[in-house]
Amino acid sequence: MIVTLTANPSVDRTVTLTEPLRRGQVHRAAGVTAQPGGKGVNVARVVAAGGAPVVAVLPGAEDDPVVHGLRTAGIGFRTVPVPGEPRVNLTIAETDGTTTKINAPGRPLTGRELAALTTVLVELSAEAAWIVLSGSLPPGVPVDWYAELVTTLCAPPNGAARTRIAVDTSDAPLLALFAESACTAPDLIKPNSDELAQLTGLDPVELNDPVAAATAAASLIDRGVGAVLATLGAAGAVLVTAEDAWFAAAPPIVPRSTVGAGDSALAGYLLADLAGADPADRLRAAVAYGSAATALPGTELPGPADIALDAVTARPLPTS
Numbered sequence: 001m002i003v004t005l006t007a008n009p010s011v012d013r014t015v016t017l018t019e020p021l022r023r024g025q026v027h028r029a030a031g032v033t034a035q036p037g038g039k040g041v042n043v044a045r046v047v048a049a050g051g052a053p054v055v056a057v058l059p060g061a062e063d064d065p066v067v068h069g070l071r072t073a074g075i076g077f078r079t080v081p082v083p084g085e086p087r088v089n090l091t092i093a094e095t096d097g098t099t100t101k102i103n104a105p106g107r108p109l110t111g112r113e114l115a116a117l118t119t120v121l122v123e124l125s126a127e128a129a130w131i132v133l134s135g136s137l138p139p140g141v142p143v144d145w146y147a148e149l150v151t152t153l154c155a156p157p158n159g160a161a162r163t164r165i166a167v168d169t170s171d172a173p174l175l176a177l178f179a180e181s182a183c184t185a186p187d188l189i190k191p192n193s194d195e196l197a198q199l200t201g202l203d204p205v206e207l208n209d210p211v212a213a214a215t216a217a218a219s220l221i222d223r224g225v226g227a228v229l230a231t232l233g234a235a236g237a238v239l240v241t242a243e244d245a246w247f248a249a250a251p252p253i254v255p256r257s258t259v260g261a262g263d264s265a266l267a268g269y270l271l272a273d274l275a276g277a278d279p280a281d282r283l284r285a286a287v288a289y290g291s292a293a294t295a296l297p298g299t300e301l302p303g304p305a306d307i308a309l310d311a312v313t314a315r316p317l318p319t320s
Contacts, residue, residue: 001053002270003124003163004040004132005117005149007141008106009058009066012037014091014259014298021092021100035299036069037089039135039168042260042301046267046289048075049303052274055128057120059113060086078124080116082107093298097255106138114145118152125153125163130270133186134168134263143172144179154184164188164226168266170195178223185224190266192231207232210247214238214317218245227279229286231265233258237290239283244316246280248287251311253295260301265290268307280314288312 016031036045044056056075059082060067066086070077087104094100109117125131131153133146142148150165166188167177174195177185193213197204200216207213210232217228217240231237236249268289272282288309292302 001055001124001128002044002047002130002132002274003055003057003121003128004044004047004134005121006038006040006044006056006058006135007109007117007145008087008136008138009036009038009041009060009064010087010089010104010106011035011065011069012089012091012259012299014093014257016093016298018095020094020096021098033298034065036066036073037299038066039263040132041066041070042263043132043134043168043267043270044070044075044077045073046260046264046293046301046303047271048073049301050267050271051304052271055124057117057124059107059109059117078120080113080120082109082113091257091259091299093257093259097257097294099257099259101259103136106136108140109138114141118149121149121153122156125156126161128163129274130164130166130187132166132168132266132270134166134266136169136171137173144176146173147176147179150177150186151184166190166266166270168262170198174198178220185226187226188229188269189220189225189227190229190231190262190269192262193233196228196230208235210235210238211317214240214245214247229266229269229283231262231286231290237265237283237287238317239279239286239314241279244279245318246283246314247317248280248283248312248314250287250291251308253291255294256297257299258294259299261290261293264293264302283314284309284312 269286272285
């Protein structure tokens with residue numbers, strides 16, 4: 001089972017245009033859709049479509065539209081009740097694949113609500129192969145909360161087996177994972193080139209080169225991370241572990257929207273891991289899923305029928 005945490009869930013609304021976006025002008029939409037969102041929710045949706053058991057953990061009331069969307073889709077979830085409505089994120093999708101995102105900050109969480117989310121994760125960790133901590137943190141939540149969760153989940157009560165932990169976040173919460181006060185590191189992180197640059201102080205443009213990205217990722221392995229899956233947009237992705245590094249180029253596609261591509265890549269990796277795939281094949285699955293998401297419109301996410309795994313190959317890379 002895979003468990004995902006979305007501390008800052010959203011309703012992801014997509015407006016599809018038939019012409020390029022022009023600032024200050026009136027546009028008529030070709031279509032408008034709304035989906036339950038937030039990075040952890042996206043991962044859960046792709047994992048569920050892939051046929052693997054998943055539980056999405058999130059704050060939300062019973063009549064919350066995100067919770068309603070998960071229930072309607074038949075995706076397992078656990079909620080911590082909170083007042084108020086979830087944030088609404090807006091995506092403007094153009095016909096050439098350009099997407100413009102406007103993300104709301106989200107609703108604050110209290111210390112009691114954070115503690116309740118932690119309790120749920122600890123309970124589920126006993127049966128989880130992976131716990132995924134994914135996305136931004138709501139206003140007022142300490143930036144080191146993910147780091148605290150990693151430490152808590154790495155020391156399960158009563159001598160229980162430890163679940164593996166994946167983290168996909170950015171900015172201060174990402175940096176806090178590697179602060180001197182952090183007690184342990186995740187089993188997997190999934191940065192893009194900008195986030196890899198945040199962690200290493202390198203130029204994000206240079207990190208679009210697979211060898212440079214692999215070398216930068218290797219420095220994070222030295223800091224205790226089990227594996228780094230670095231997504232490089234249209235270039236593909238690299239996977240670095242303590243033993244080896246691999247690169248997989250993205251297959252040719254017609255891009256329609258980048259929304260959810262990184263979440264889909266992470267879900268593809270986890271699905272392959274649950275199936276017993278070796279690291280190179282986990283990377284191939286990640287790139288296949290991420291590319292499939294990019295080929296879909298708006299906030300649509302891929303299922304197995306969208307995946308062209310045979311179009312993706314992985315090759316070893318040097319890291320120094």
